[in-house]
Amino acid sequence: MTHMQKKSLWIPRIFALTALSSTVLLAGCVQNQPPIYQWEGYQSQVYSYFKGDSKEAQITALEEGLQKIQAKNGAVPPGYHAQLGMLYMETGKGDQMAREFEAEKASFPESAQYMDFLLKNAKNGGTQ
Amino acid sequence: MMRRVLMMVITAACAALLLAGCVAPVKDLDYTAFKASRPRSILVLPPLNESPDVKATYGILSQVTLPLAESGYYVLPVALVDETFRQNGLTQAADIQQLPPEKLREIFGADTALYIDVSKYGTQYILLQSQTLVSVSAKLIDLKTGNTLWTGAASAMDQNNSSGGGLLGMLISAIVKQIVDTATDHAYGIAGTADAMLLAAGHHNSILYGPRSPKYQSD
Numbered sequence: 001m002t003h004m005q006k007k008s009l010w011i012p013r014i015f016a017l018t019a020l021s022s023t024v025l026l027a028g029c030v031q032n033q034p035p036i037y038q039w040e041g042y043q044s045q046v047y048s049y050f051k052g053d054s055k056e057a058q059i060t061a062l063e064e065g066l067q068k069i070q071a072k073n074g075a076v077p078p079g080y081h082a083q084l085g086m087l088y089m090e091t092g093k094g095d096q097m098a099r100e101f102e103a104e105k106a107s108f109p110e111s112a113q114y115m116d117f118l119l120k121n122a123k124n125g126g127t128q
Numbered sequence: 129m130m131r132r133v134l135m136m137v138i139t140a141a142c143a144a145l146l147l148a149g150c151v152a153p154v155k156d157l158d159y160t161a162f163k164a165s166r167p168r169s170i171l172v173l174p175p176l177n178e179s180p181d182v183k184a185t186y187g188i189l190s191q192v193t194l195p196l197a198e199s200g201y202y203v204l205p206v207a208l209v210d211e212t213f214r215q216n217g218l219t220q221a222a223d224i225q226q227l228p229p230e231k232l233r234e235i236f237g238a239d240t241a242l243y244i245d246v247s248k249y250g251t252q253y254i255l256l257q258s259q260t261l262v263s264v265s266a267k268l269i270d271l272k273t274g275n276t277l278w279t280g281a282a283s284a285m286d287q288n289n290s291s292g293g294g295l296l297g298m299l300i301s302a303i304v305k306q307i308v309d310t311a312t313d314h315a316y317g318i319a320g321t322a323d324a325m326l327l328a329a330g331h332h333n334s335i336l337y338g339p340r341s342p343k344y345q346s347d
Contacts (some may be wrong), residue, residue, distance in 0.1 A: 033342060035323070036197065036200075036340065037197060037198070041256070042193070042194075043193060043320075046189075046193070046207045047186060047190035047191075047316065048207060049209075050189070050207060052188055055338065061273065071163050078197045078198055078202050078203045078205075079193055079203060079205035079206065080210070081225065082205035082208050083205050083208065086205070086207065086208045107204050110168050110169040110202035110237075110238075111169075111202065112202060112237065113236065113237025114235065114237050114238075117235060118212075
């Protein structure tokens with residue numbers, strides 16, 4: 001307890017790791033199988049978005065995560081490309097946005113209707 | 129004498145029956161509608177928040193994707209979905225959760241929607257300890273039929289019983305922990321555990337495995 005002040009900087013990271021590992025452990029206990037997806041920082045970046053953190057920093061983190069997934073030939077989780085696409089859209093990078101929404105659609109045909117809705121709206125000048 | 133022994137036996141039997149009644153297992157969920165529906169995708173709506181902590185909605189919402197996707201479902205991008213609601217003037221979870229299922233299906237193309245309610249979220253200071261508690265419940269609705277496919281609830285808790293340092297030491301450490309936990313968003317970690325307990329497939333009364341899991345239709 002007396003070391004709390006000194007350690008305070010580390011606490012968020014430790015909690016994030018604990019949360020992730022406990023989730024993975026729980027999932028592991030009941031499923032007894034390797035994870036389907038390579039998650040990287042997807043969920044913590046979604047939380048950063050909700051908290052209103054810097055969008056440039058979120059883009060950098062998600063781009064780096066994507067490189068790590070590709071380097072290991074892992075599976076990109078549902079929503080990852082779409083999240084990155086939204087950040088590109090909100091920072092005025094329309095071409096990159098479209099590419100990410102198309103990538104989400106290609107990986108997950110279940111997303112097609114929603115991705116088409118977003119792409120159509122973007123083309124018509126709407127934001128979303 | 130015999131009668132007294134008999135009475136005792138009957139009393140014991142009654143007590144045993146009563147006790148057995150108390151610990152009766154949780155009722156099994158009826159999965160008939162779930163199995164008939166075979167959903168592939170889940171639209172997670174922004175959760176209702178009954179707790180006093182404004183961070184609860186997003187703490188829970190940001191961590192639902194992992195357990196649901198690892199259970200075999202496509203989970204629509206939660207932040208983007210939230211943003212679409214905002215662009216259409218819907219900022220309150222209560223209003224969003226009232227939208228007609230047909231409308232949700234038309235825009236998002238999802239098979240199902242998950243309605244979450246956060247009843248507890250945060251660190252409380254109780255006597256000589258502080259505890260961080262997150263309680264959530266949810267129901268999965270078929271967007272084609274409006275049928276309820278599944279309901280569930282979970283609580284995750286982290287408790288700090290500090291010992292040593294005497295009564296005042298315990299008191300101070302509990303208070304310090306509460307301040308630190310609040311400042312560093314400790315509940316976020318507990319929320320991830322609560323989400324995993326609530327939404328991972330493969331245990332009693334859990335959601336069923338979805339089509340992207342190797343265990344699909346094994347349950």
